[in-house]
Amino acid sequence: MSVRPAWEVREDGHRTSWFDVRLCFGDGAGVDVLAVVSPEGVSVEDVRACPPLSLDDLTVLAEWIEGPLFEACGGGSAESGGSPQTPARRARPAWPRGTEGRRLVAEEYRAAQEDGKDPVLAVMCATGHSRRRSLRLIAGARDAGFLTPRHARR
Template structure:
């Protein structure tokens, strides 16, 4: 795996850094990623892979490159450091569990629907979780009766 800086944008005290990441495998497969590190969070701008990646592979890809990216920009733990990972490695807003968390998911989902925006992306943004975990939270809110059923029953 190789990680290299591409560019950085600073505004006041905050900065967003773009990095190029290349994973090359012995069988000839290759993955190229343009990633952004901003406020301790990692976001993918572009992913190109040969052969193509499945959705499950994309989920694993985030785990593979997150720590090397954070180390490249000085946010990750040093190799061999106690604990193995910096707090910034999983920087997410604190999200309440249980009923309060489900209510907040429902509020974010319904507000996005009213605005005509993608409700799943709104929940992802609000929670800081990926698509899969956000869908689980949405399903839990539905099961609790806070959201309407996904499909109209006949």
């Protein structure tokens, strides 16, 4: 499951935030949700699923996304009683610099390759950096010898 901020509107001191929520299941099924967090609570604005969800699945959809959505809003998990409060700015996760950071980038890159996923996207998600910055981190890991060279030298 992944939760990404889509956009935010501020009006009269209140914030309303939209989030893209993606659920991927082991059997290849997936659900994309556009959820809205406002002072009145959480609501679902759009749902796209492949294969389509049954009515029973739609009724438990809110339970599936509730915890991760509250965590993305900065209010903790729903079980801990945290209320959804969107942060003023998106905080980047702490990522070590230097050799340790390059080693962790290489581990993320290789793990994504082994899982058949996009390794650059995995590094982007792990570091919180843009694609361009993530590619620079990957190049640094290659230069440090943590990843194999991109091209064979002649």
